[in-house]
Amino acid sequence: MGDSDLLKGINLYLVGMMGAGKTTIGKILAAQLGYGFVDTDAVIEQLTQKSINQIFAEKGETTFRQIETKVLSEVCAYTRLAISTGGGIVLRRENWSYLHYGLIVWLDVPVEQLYSRLAEDNTRPLLQDPDPIGKLRSLLDERRSLYAEADLHITPHPQDTPNAIAAQVLEAIPSVLKAKVGSRE
Ligand SMILES: Nc1ncnc2c1ncn2[C@@H]1O[C@H](COP(=O)(O)OP(=O)(O)O)[C@@H](O)[C@H]1O
Numbered sequence: 133m134g135d136s137d138l139l140k141g142i143n144l145y146l147v148g149m150m151g152a153g154k155t156t157i158g159k160i161l162a163a164q165l166g167y168g169f170v171d172t173d174a175v176i177e178q179l180t181q182k183s184i185n186q187i188f189a190e191k192g193e194t195t196f197r198q199i200e201t202k203v204l205s206e207v208c209a210y211t212r213l214a215i216s217t218g219g220g221i222v223l224r225r226e227n228w229s230y231l232h233y234g235l236i237v238w239l240d241v242p243v244e245q246l247y248s249r250l251a252e253d254n255t256r257p258l259l260q261d262p263d264p265i266g267k268l269r270s271l272l273d274e275r276r277s278l279y280a281e282a283d284l285h286i287t288p289h290p291q292d293t294p295n296a297i298a299a300q301v302l303e304a305i306p307s308v309l310k311a312k313v314g315s316r317e
């Protein structure tokens with residue numbers, strides 16, 4: 133049994149740039165909350181029976197975003213889930229209507245660190261670019277104000293382990309949850 137009362141069954145959504153640790157930390161948070169774990173990219177891969185790279189290459193980003201919205205709209209109907217999203221989920225306004233059913237946490241990690249984590253990783257189609265660090269910078273410039281709409285903004289230190297970051301999230305939840313529930317009353 134985890135710290136299951138902390139969120140009162142409300143879903144937790146992790147948002148942020150690719151490489152921020154959403155998938156890694158979402159799993160830890162799910163275990164600690166006694167919640168189920170969902171990664172929207174993994175659901176998309178299961179549904180389509182294709183990798184994210186294949187979907188981008190064969191169908192394009194617009195189709196990927198349509199599937200992503202459909203998956204999110206279905207996932208948000210459940211409770212007691214920690215949901216790791218893909219970095220671009222914040223781009224569509226419609227997605228926010230689903231995200232806001234839950235508590236949204238932005239993992240804000242500097243571009244240099246994202247790059248060092250993903251330099252050897254070829255599973256992020258948007259980074260298959262001659263200038264991946266420049267690409268990360270421009271994506272973050274486009275998205276920063278959207279990520280900032282999250283309920284909770286976590287800026288881990290470079291040496292923080294995934295467990296330490298999960299602990300920071302859990303520690304910060306009570307204060308933001310109060311504000312979130314209060315804003316609905
Ligand atoms: N706190 C951390 N410290 C070091 N490496 C990390 C940390 N969080 C994630 N990673 C590594 O960074 C890479 C990207 O993490 P991932 O969870 O897939 O991020 P995202 O889902 O946000 O793209 C993975 O190789 C993961 O092991």
Ligand SMILES: O=C(O)C1=C[C@@H](OP(=O)(O)O)[C@@H](O)[C@H](O)C1
Pocket residue numbers: 148149150151154155173184217218219220221255256257258
């Ligand atoms: O930032 C993005 O637009 C994307 C992030 C990826 O997920 P992660 O954020 O888990 O890497 C994945 O959804 C896809 O490659 C697009």
Ligand SMILES: [Mg+2]
Pocket residue numbers: 154155171173216217218
């Ligand atoms: Mg991920």
